[in-house]
Amino acid sequence: MSEPYGQRGRALAALVLAGLLTGSLVVAGATADDPLESAYPDETDVTPSPETYVGEQVVLGGFVVETDPVVIATRASGYGQFTLVDADDALHNADEPLETDDRVTAFGTLEDESTLAVERTVTREQSETRYMFVVSALAGLWIVGRFARHWQFDRDAVAFVPRARSDDASEHGTDTRPKRDDANGGGRRG
Amino acid sequence: MVDVADLLTHVLVGYVIGMGLSFRYAWLRPAHVTLVMIGAFVPDLVKIELVAPDGLVARTLGVPFSWAPLHTLVGSLLVIGLGTLLLAPAHRKRAFALLAVGVLSHHVLDALLLTPSGEAYAVFWPLSAYRPPVGDYYLSSDRWPAVVAGCCALLVWLVARRRETDAAVRQ
Known part of the structure; x- marks a missing residue:
């Protein structure tokens, strides 16, 4: 599948989302009622x-x-x-x-x-910052490692696509699925 | 800053949910499980504030600023929307759904935290300032949630290996 609205449409969509996100960060900074703070005076x-x-x-x-x-x-x-x-x-x-x-x-x-x-x-307990930092870093590395292992950058599509199936079969039984994967793994054909 | 469960617990829960879904849906591969895990991580992007505090960013940019919306439903959905655009078009719908499952699991888990006022954070901000009542199950500094999530993750990993071996035997 090629980019449905072209790369320009994609960039525009990204711009709109990024704009909304940035806007919300600014609005949150301007309002007294911080969504993460308790609603009561502390x-x-x-x-x-x-x-x-x-x-x-x-x-x-x-x-x-x-x-x-x-x-x-x-x-x-x-x-x-x-x-x-x-x-x-x-x-x-x-x-x-x-x-x-x-x-x-x-x-x-x-x-x-x-x-x-x-x-x-x-x-x-006294908050255990070091424990939190170490386990959170572990979690971050795990995600990054998995993403690098299972996804790759397709230069033609300028996008990430799942890697070929051979290296993810090691994780669990994927043997029954090749047809479906072909059907939706068409990022390269665009 | 509201208390949140540690990141590892969230990512482990994302893994368990993702793997569980992969048992149910044949199209769901490890690459997709990773997306649920990423979704479960996204709301904690709010911890950028430890590196770049709100005040510092506000002074630098000259506008009011708060990272807090990243840890709300709307903010997290905007982030995964952006993330989805990085993927090839054919994968976007499913990727968004899986990332959203992860995001949802994060907010549900954080709503189970014990807070002094008995209310969680305003998860629906800016649509609503409503703060749902909390589940009172654990403190963000508790370690047992990570242990429980770790055991569940180990269990689904073993089940997955078992299924893999069975499938190999059948062939």
């Missing part, structure tokens, strides 16, 4: 001026400085302390009560400038 909003958030639902992340009652500090310096009411009961991913230095993120309603009535608490 500790970076609340800590400097908690009085303005009293009565609102907020998400506060920090580490535990006292356990009875649970008090967290949202800043590493120990500044930004909030008492969490019912934090242990609302804990979602651990059975034991919180201990000093545990890292927690709590969601609830700010009752006054330093008290959060907790609805949900999540505790987590």
Whole structure:
């Protein structure tokens, strides 16, 4: 099959898609409501001026400085302390009560400038950046390796096409399929 | 930045889904399985922000900027649309479908994450700011999802080998 709308049509389609994508990145940068952020104010909003958030639902992340009652500090310096009411009961991913230095993120309603009535608490390990980096790199290499092995660049079509069948038969039984492959593997014939 | 499952888990799940589909559909070859895996990776392109933070890009270009849309359904579909154009025309329809399956698996998996507010990210942005409730199953720093996905991947790989041997014997 040749390029249905010619290489120009293909370039135009790519341009439109790239334009829409770039546009969305700019629009997202311009809007206050980041799609990946929580819809609620968090500790970076609340800590400097908690009085303005009293009565609102907020998400506060920090580490535990006292356990009875649970008090967290949202800043590493120990500044930004909030008492969490019912934090242990609302804990979602651990059975034991919180201990000093545990890292927690709590969601609830700010009752006054330093008290959060907790609805949900999540505790987590120190994020293990190196582990995440290594396994993610492994995953990336795996994909790149597979793509290089199973696809090749066809200069006539200026496009990637699956490689001939011989080298992918090693992965699993492909013996029953040659006819269908011919039918849709026509990138070269264009 | 919302928490996301690690990339390896996503790619392993993509592999499992792709291989599963290849058992069902004879036209689906390893080259196609790779496409599902790539689709499962695409939303995590948002991690470019670790190298080029939003603020840096915004200052450089002089316009507001956020990588976040890459990790939404619409953004991921635009990316795989572009990717599909790199392939020869005869392969595009199927390639797009397979990439989309991967993208979908990524967003479903991330919606199962535990978040403090009990809501996931705005996956349908910019169409809707709706944040679906989360599944509360695991944290992004948990390792067991990768282990479970790895075991499933090993299993389908063994099944595939078995099928291959059986087919060779029949010939």
